[in-house]
Every structure is written in C-alpha cells, then in structure tokens.
Amino acid sequence: MNETHLIDATPLDLPTIYEIIIADKKLTLSPEAISKIEKCREYLDRKIKEDSQAIYGVNTGFGALHNVKIKGEDLQKLQENLVMSHACGTGEEVPKEVVKLMLFFKIQSLSQGHSGVQLKTVSRLIDFYNHNIIPVIYTQGSLGASGDLAPLAHLSLPLIGMGEVYVNDKKTSGEEMLSQFGWEKIKLQSKEGLALLNGTQFMSAYGIHHLLNSHKLSYLADLIGTLSLEAFDGRIEPFNELIHLVRPHNGQIKTAARISEFLQDSELIKQKKQHVQDPYSFRCIPQVHGATKDTIRFVTQTFLTEINSVTDNPNVFVEEDEIISGGNFHGQPLALALDYLAISMAELGNISERRIYQLVSGHRHLPPFLVSNPGLNSGFMIPQYTAASIVSQNKQYATPASVDSIESSNGQEDHVSMGANSATKAKKIVDNVQTILAIELFTASQALSFGKAKSSPFLESFVTAFREEVSLVEEDRVLHNDMMKAINFLSFLEIDVEELY
DSSP states (O other), rough: OOOEESSSSSSHHHHHHHHHHTTTTTTEOOHHHHHHHHHHHOOOOOOHHHSSSSSSSSSOOOOGTTTTBBOOOGGGHHHHHHHHHHHHOEEOOOHHHHHHHHHHHHHHHTSSOSOOHHHHHHHHEEEEEEETEEOOOOOEEOOSSSHHHHHHOOOOOOOOTTTEEEEETTEHHHHHHHHHTOOOOOOOTTTHHHHHHOOOOOHHHHHHHHHHHHHHHHHHHHHHHHHHHHHOOOOOOOGGGHHTTTOOHHHHHHHHHHHHHHHTTTTHHHHHSSSSOOOHHHHTTTHHHHHHHHHHHHHHHHHHHHHOOOSSEEEEEETEEEEOOOTTTTHHHHHHHHHHHHHHHHHHHHHHHHHHHHHTTTOOTGGGOSSBBBBBTTTTOOOOOOOHHHHHHHHHHTTTTTTOOOGGGTTEEEEEEEOHHHHHHHHHHHHHHHHHHHHHHHHHHHHHHHSOOOOOOHHHHHHHHHHHSSSSOOOOHHHHHHHHHHHHHHHHHOOOHHHHH
C-alpha cells in the first residue's frame, strides 16, 4: 500500500513534493482540514439564507456580469454553466504530470477553509488524484489573471460528468469515468464553480514542475561543466573560494565550492598548464551558473508561497464574518517569476553550448571535432550545430510574456498577467536545456578520452556510468541515437535530494 500524505496546515516545500511524486503517495485530509472546509461551507449557506444582498460569485454573474443577481433556485445551474462555458482550452494537451500537480495544488488551496466548497467536492478531487484520474487540459486559453479559468474549467468538468480524462492512460469521457467508479456527479453549490475556476494552479503546477527539473539541471550543469573543464585542460584558480568571498553572491560561492569538490584528487587539474587563462565559458562558470542558482532560489520562494496560499475569489473568513472579493487569482507574481526562471535557464544552455564549441574547435591537445581522422570523419561537428540551434530557439522563448496585457471581460478585467504563456514557454526552455547539457556530456566525455591523466574518482565514475549507455565515437555513425541516449541518461539519473535544494 502506498504511503499517505496528510493535507493539513503544514506548508509544502520542494523536497516534500518531490517525495510525494517519487513515492506516488496518496492524499488524505486531516481532521483539521475537514473541519475548516465544513465550517466554511456551513457559514456560506447560512449567510445566503440570512442576507439578501448580492455577493459576487455566490449569487451573481461573473466578470462584467457581476451586477446580475441570480435567484436561489438557479444557483446550482449558475455554477455548472460557469464550468461548462469556461472550458475553452485549445492547443496541445498539458502533460499528465503537470495536471496531477494541478489537482494537488487545487486540493491544497481549497482545504484551507476560505473557499466555501463542499467537503464532497474536495474529496472527489482527492479521489481523482489517488486513482490517477487525469483530466484532459489544454495549454492555451488562460490569461493568468482571473485565475487560470479555461484550464481549471477542464480540470473541473469531470466532477459534473463532463469533459475527458485519462484512466490508466486510456482516454475516456467524464461520464464514463464516473460510471466506471460508481460515483455520482457532484452537484455544485453556490460559489463552488468560481472556487474551482479562480486560482493559479495551472501556472503553479507548471512552475513547480519546472523548479524540480531546474534544481536538477543546475546541479548537472555544474557537473558536466566540470567535465568539460577537465577535458579542456582547464585551470583550478577561478574556483578558489577567496575570489568568491570578496563577491559573495550565494549561487557563485555554492557553484565554486561544488566544482572544487568534484575536482578533488584529480590528476588532470593538477598537471602543469601551458596557458595562463581559460575562456569565460570555463573561467566564469561560478558567476554564470551561480546567477541562475540565485534566480532559481528566488523563484522557488515565490512558488512555495503561492501553492500554500488561497488564490480563488471571493475569500470567505468565517471568524471575521467577512466575504471579501479581491484579486488573489492574479498571476503577476508567477508571471514575472516564470519569465525570470526562463531567462536564467536559457543562460545555462547558452554557456553550455559555448563549452561544446571550445571542445570541438581543435584547441589545446584536442583534435578538431574530437575524432582521430577528421576530414574523413565529421565527428562532433554537427552536435555543436544542434546545440547552437536550440540555444537560439531558447533566446526566442525567453522573451517575457509578463510585459503583455490584453483587456478582457468587457473592460472589467483590464490588466492580465499572461503568466500561463510564461509557464508553457518556460517548459520549452527547461526541456531544451536538458538536451543541450546532454550534448555537452556526450562531447566532454569524448574529449576527456584524449587526455593521458585521470580526472577525479568521482568524475571518472560518472563517465564510466555514462559509457555503459554511450560508447566512444571511433568513426562517424548516427549520432542522433547517441544524443537521445544521453538525454535519457540525464532524465533517469538520480541525485541525492540534499544536493539539490
């Protein structure tokens, strides 16, 4: 039986999320969370009966229709209409692992007792999560401001027996899924549709997904960059902590210390050098990789704040006897953070490609394009082209989405974050960086074979493990196959969590 994660007042952090994903833990509500949900719903029902005034999203229309009051007998229909009408997503399907995070973070937000949903609604979302029922959601449609309306509408459709879901990786209708599990559709009560659709869970899920990968890629960039340094017969001096203590950016210090640790007991790094300096792509690894680390740390804090927050609207405060309509669904903090993350990760790819270029250029002791018989063999000429093309594509994807805004809802929603576009673009960059680093690993391991001295025991063992998947290139062959193996090697490489966060 799978371990269980208890949803309570304990804030989520990245190691916890990582462990929940890796161990495939099930979710369950704590007694405290159940009590908060029930008390909030009871308060809302009582408030509607006792007070005839219009309460936005509870007994009114939405957006520009906020002044239209809805009769009590139509409140359930109002919520269902909201979910159906807002399910307007287009484009590619959102990856299943991201959708599952969306479910998790929507449950986390609703369980805090400020949204007015029924306990049965939250419980059904938990059923979806625990049974690996993945709603079909699309990448396009959210402005990232009134919450991720279209994506969250698609997430919510199966609650009322609509939309599509994956059950055991087989796509089926929401209606068929309910029948398969013997469940009745949820009869949405006042405010529930809005609670489900308002929120930043699309952006948040993408952001956390990116961060889990980015922390790993930051570590791998240090590791693979150190291999390239060794293959290029680089110098150790730029990693001396004295340099970094007089410019004490945290990421810079951490990178230099990590690379020095990787190089411990290396024969290569200690051998006499014929050159006084290395190119920036080697010498400035602490400064460049370190700046990305500092960015990742900032973005991590932003997203951890978000996923532990209440982001729907209006918010219900039982103890204070208040129902307040505000703007916690606005994705501006996430949009800016996602664009910042995208730019910083693109730079990891940028400097990685420059190291690839140096390794294949025939400098120092290395043969041109890292083959013994260049001319007859093209060797590693074209992997560098591939990396360069991906780096260029990343520069285009790194153009910020958060500086844009388009008025919507008849002027009521006159400033939007476009954070959903930031989220999907950032995924392309993070995925691309893994490919670039895989090409650098492929190239650096080949270049390392031309040296006579040994690298450190740690780096040698890493290359040995890689060699089990990708052999040395003696003469031309279809390098696409090797590059794909290198990508898979990095994908499945397990790194101690303590090294990452």
